[in-house]
Amino acid sequence: MNLKAVYTNALYRILQEELSEEEIGKLIEHPKHEAHGDLAFPCFRLASVRKEAPQKIAGALAEQMNDPLIEKAEAAGPYVNVFFKREAVNAEALSQLSVLGAEYGDKIRTGENVVFDFSSPNIAKPFSMGHLRSTIIGRSLANLAEKNGYKAVKINHLGDWGTQFGKLMCAYTRWGSEAEVRKNPIPTLMKYYVHYHEEVKEDPGLDDEARGWFKKLEDQDVEAVKLWMWFKEESLKEFNKVYELLGITFDHVQGESFYNDKMAPVVADLEEKGLLVESEGAMVVETGTDEPPCLIKKKDGTTLYATRDLAAAIYRKKQFDFHKCVYVVGAEQQLHFSQVRQVLGRMGYDWTGDMVHVPFGLILQGGKKMSTRKGKIVLLEDVLRDAITRAEENIAEKNPSLEDKDAVAADVGTGAVVFHDLKNERMNSVEFNLEQMLTFEGETGPYVQYTHARAMTLLERAEADPAPASPGEGEEEWAVVKELLAFPDAVERAWTQYEPSVIAKYVLSLSSAFNSYYGKVRILESDDRLPARLSLVKAVTDVLKEGLRLLGVKAPDKM
Structure with a gap:
């Protein structure tokens, strides 16, 4: 309705x-x-x-x-x-909700694929808070696409190729120790990477050495490939710990290296169509706009990020015939994606309008962007585990006899971090503040989770079963029903605007309306309206749980 x-x-x-x-x-x-x-x-x-x-x-x-x-x-x-007419609307709305349950708000399946390119951490670097936004915005948008009738194809486009590996190999072969790396892989590799950027200030020649290492990697030099594979394996072990904590899975993990054998045909096509031109020794494509040319090959013949994204886009269109290909990547990449679309358009592809860049603001620390080069980094795994620990302490203090305490603490802790980010409009930058992020009061994930658990407790304690009918025509009931009726529109708006914060704000609003109802109405009073009131409570639990699921947050039945 x-x-x-x-x-x-x-x-x-x-x-x-x-x-x-x-x-x-x-x-x-x-x-x-x-x-x-x-x-x-x-x-x-x-x-x-x-x-x-x-x-x-x-x-x-x-x-x-x-x-x-x-x-x-x-x-x-x-x-x-x-x-x-409140009585009529209440009865019809709750009847519809009781039938649909978690499927309330679902759109008719289209059968069309929407590809999502998100998370994409860099190999040999820690999974930092800086990667949180792409990871959880991308997961939420994929959930919203499915809710709106599409088939989501989730791809983790790992940063496993590029000149940064030349820098890391240069650093490792100059100052590294295999034993040290094996003992503590990612922090050690990170230390070498930071050290490289300190040394290059005094010795600019290191950049040439680093470029040489990357060229060796592209040419399949045995030593370079062996180091690269080792760095990659150790990194994936660390990344998977974070994905497991967040409950995130991918349909495909295809790093930039996946497209190595797919770039030559793209470059050949550009040459054949007369689009590739030389500029100061490098090979570029003019975009045909006021934007600078798109760099395809450097002077030394190595490929670039744009070359791989061109190959990736063509591969994904052939493989998945996507309705949309959504890139959940920071706002600083706006020019890059515009250039890629322009080049593909000049190559004759008519689907470039289906490539969507979904930018977002930064996570800031002290008002500045987090940087891996200078070592100013906050590890996402540490933040998540800290959040879980605080949730465990909260449970021990307020509900020590709670069943499945560890599982609930994990749901509440990670939910607090995810919700804190997604309640912000994605283009707004978010200041990293651990205390604020882990507050379990106010407009937070735990507040919504607690509201769901409170409603579930009512259903458990009730001496009747929910039956869809009007629970009354008071202001409190009406406010809750109107919020419930707004859910399908919120689902559609969140998807069309690529804005998970619409759902976060919605579940906060529904929670507020329900808690007001809970405080003013004797829900469990044994009278003729009890089954109808329980039907309203049941509808709230279904919609809150589904709304949180769309955000990637779990809804414990008890807290």
């Missing part, structure tokens, strides 16, 4: 000669004050067409309004405010 659609249809029956259903739907608003009704229709558009005062039109429309779910319509100046 969609109250906006109900009002739209009622208005369309009156105004079909003047406005389309789509036009009417876009004009309908939510009044700022409850006393002004549930929905409002402004008459300014009609006034300009009819050449009449909007107040007069509003009065006439209010008198003509007729729908079985609308209690009354009132003209308030230039607006037509409608009030719905």
Whole structure:
């Protein structure tokens, strides 16, 4: 049930000669004050067409309004405010929710693939907080795509190729120790990488040595490949610890190296089409816009990030025939993805408009971007484990007899970190603050999880079974039902805007409405309305659990 659609249809029956259903739907608003009704229709558009005062039109429309779910319509100046029949809407909404359960808000399956390129940590570097945003925004968007009827194809495009490996090999062969690396792989490799950037300031010739190492890697030099494989294996072990904590899986783990044998045909195609030109010894493609040319090959013949992304895009289109290919990558890569799309377009591909870059803001530390070069890094695994430990302490203090304490602590701790990020609009940068992130009060993941657990406890204690009917027509019940009815729209908006924060804000709002209802209504009182009230509680648990799932957060039944 969609109250906006109900009002739209009622208005369309009156105004079909003047406005389309789509036009009417876009004009309908939510009044700022409850006393002004549930929905409002402004008459300014009609006034300009009819050449009449909007107040007069509003009065006439209010008198003509007729729908079985609308209690009354009132003209308030230039607006037509409608009030719905709460008992009827409550009963119909809860009946629908009881049937659909977790499938409430699902769209019809399209069978179309949406490819997601996200997370993509760099081999031989720690999985830092800097990779949190791409990882959890990407996972949430994949969940939202599935909810909206698509088949999500989740790809981890590992940063396992590039000049940084030349730098690391240079550092390891100059200052490294195999024993030291084997004892503590990632921190040690990170130490070498930071040391390289300190030394290169005094000895710029190291950059040439590093480029030489990467060229050897591209040419399949035995020593270079052996080092690269070792660094990669150790890194994946560390990454998988983080993915396991977050409950994240991928359909394909295809690093940049996966496309090594797919780049030559792309370069040949560019040459054949006359698009590849020389610029200061390097090979570039002019984008045909005001943007700088796209660099395809360096002077020494090594390929670049753009070359691999061109090959990756062509491979993914052939392999998955995607409806959309979504790149969840930081805002600083905006120019890069624009260039890749422009080059593919010049190559004759007509699907470049289906490549979507979903940028996001930074995680800042002290107002500055986190950097691996200078060693200013906060490890994501450490943050998650710290969050879990704090959740364990919280449980030990408030509910020491809780069953499955370790599992609940893991769900609450990781949920706190994930929710703290996703409640922010993705383009906003987020200041890293461990204390704030792990607060278990206010607008947090644990607050929503606790609301779900509270509702589950009510269902467990009840001496009746939920039965869909109207639980009453009071303000508290109505506020909860209206929030429940808003879920499908929130699911659609979150997907079309590529904005998980829409869902985070929604579950906070639903939790607030339910907790107000819980505080003012004797839900478990044994009377004729008890089964209906339990039906409302059950609907809240279903929607909160599903909303949290879309964000990648679990909903424990008890806390």
